[in-house]
Amino acid sequence: MTRIAVIGGGRIGEALIAGLLESGHAVRDLVVAEKSEARAKEIAKEFGVLTTTVGDASEGADVIVLAVKPADVEAALTEITKIELDGDREQLIVSLAAGVPTAKFEPKLPAGFPVVRVMPNTPMLVGEGVSVLAPGKYARAEHLELVRSILSAVGKVVVVKENQLDAVTAVSGSGPAYFFLVAEAMIDAGVGLGLSRDVASALVVQTMVGSGAMLDRSDESASELRYAVTSPGGTTAAAVRELERKGVRAAFFDALGAANARSIEMGITAE
Numbered sequence: 718m719t720r721i722a723v724i725g726g727g728r729i730g731e732a733l734i735a736g737l738l739e740s741g742h743a744v745r746d747l748v749v750a751e752k753s754e755a756r757a758k759e760i761a762k763e764f765g766v767l768t769t770t771v772g773d774a775s776e777g778a779d780v781i782v783l784a785v786k787p788a789d790v791e792a793a794l795t796e797i798t799k800i801e802l803d804g805d806r807e808q809l810i811v812s813l814a815a816g817v818p819t820a821k822f823e824p825k826l827p828a829g830f831p832v833v834r835v836m837p838n839t840p841m842l843v844g845e846g847v848s849v850l851a852p853g854k855y856a857r858a859e860h861l862e863l864v865r866s867i868l869s870a871v872g873k874v875v876v877v878k879e880n881q882l883d884a885v886t887a888v889s890g891s892g893p894a895y896f897f898l899v900a901e902a903m904i905d906a907g908v909g910l911g912l913s914r915d916v917a918s919a920l921v922v923q924t925m926v927g928s929g930a931m932l933d934r935s936d937e938s939a940s941e942l943r944y945a946v947t948s949p950g951g952t953t954a955a956a957v958r959e960l961e962r963k964g965v966r967a968a969f970f971d972a973l974g975a976a977n978a979r980s981i982e983m984g985i986t987a988e
């Protein structure tokens with residue numbers, strides 16, 4: 718099986734580790750490098766994986782996954798390049814860092830060393846993620862296929878050109894947070910209407926799960942599914958009118974625009 722080193726055992730690193738193990742990836746083929754000792758202990762205890770230094774983890778790995786913050790990429794890369802990277806053994810770097818272009822990695826690596834940039838999202842923790850892949854200059858079809866095969870174990874995989882990854886980050890990388898925010902607001906609103914928090918939470922969670930499943934399985938668009946809930950002159954129409962009056966659609970345009978701009982900015986400042 719492919720040996721994977723995860724550099725950075727934070728929130729997305731943990732989601733990847735948990736998702737891979739859950740999908741049957743062997744624990745002996747996973748190794749984690751986490752610079753916080755306390756966090757490394759937590760990861761080792763929770764998942765039974767080996768935790769070690771960046772150099773040791775990278776040395777034995779086929780795929781080196783960088784799951785550190787964009788500002789920490791450079792330091793982590795410096796540690797990785799202290800070992801002898803082996804392009805012939807088809808070693809590969811996969812970067813999950815938002816905004817950081819593959820062109821920032823490539824000059825620091827041995828000539829022709831392949832890099833694949835990926836924007837995942839946290840639902841991969843439960844096998845329902847979406848990972849969007851973009852090959853760097855030296856990543857060939859077989860590298861993309863390897864990354865696809867690893868990440869398809871924890872959700873769907875989409876391939877785009879790298880220049881679309883900032884937009885992707887705004888939509889699906891940050892996306893779970895928007896749905897969680899909507900869930901929080903709906904639960905609070907339900908409590909405001911007199912439901913207990915437990916009942917309001919159960920109703921909101923199942924409504925989200927059910928609506929997501931319909932979107933996934935139905936041939937109808939989001940608009941058509943919404944029309945089917947909206948009886949003329951009824952309760953949904955009254956609610957949607959308020960959401961539109963408060964500018965919910967414009968808020969999403971602006972919010973995703975801000976995320977896109979921030980992703981571009983993080984790529985510039987990561988240098």
Ligand SMILES: NC(=O)C1=CN([C@@H]2O[C@H](COP(=O)(O)OP(=O)(O)OC[C@H]3O[C@@H](n4cnc5c(N)ncnc54)[C@H](O)[C@@H]3O)[C@@H](O)[C@H]2O)C=CC1
Nearest residue numbers: 725727728729750751752753784785786787789793814815
């Ligand atoms: N959290 C999310 O939903 C998503 C995050 N990402 C990207 O994933 C990356 C990590 O994000 P999070 O997991 O949220 O951050 P985080 O802060 O939770 O985790 C980063 C971890 O890396 C460790 N670290 C930093 N430098 C290190 C080094 N040199 N060696 C070993 N460990 C090191 C830190 O101690 C920390 O535990 C970021 O670049 C982010 O843009 C991408 C998609 C979604």
Ligand SMILES: O=C(O)[C@@H]1CCC=N1
Nearest residue numbers: 815886889890891892
């Ligand atoms: O908020 C962030 O910067 C990261 C990237 C996408 C989701 N979380």
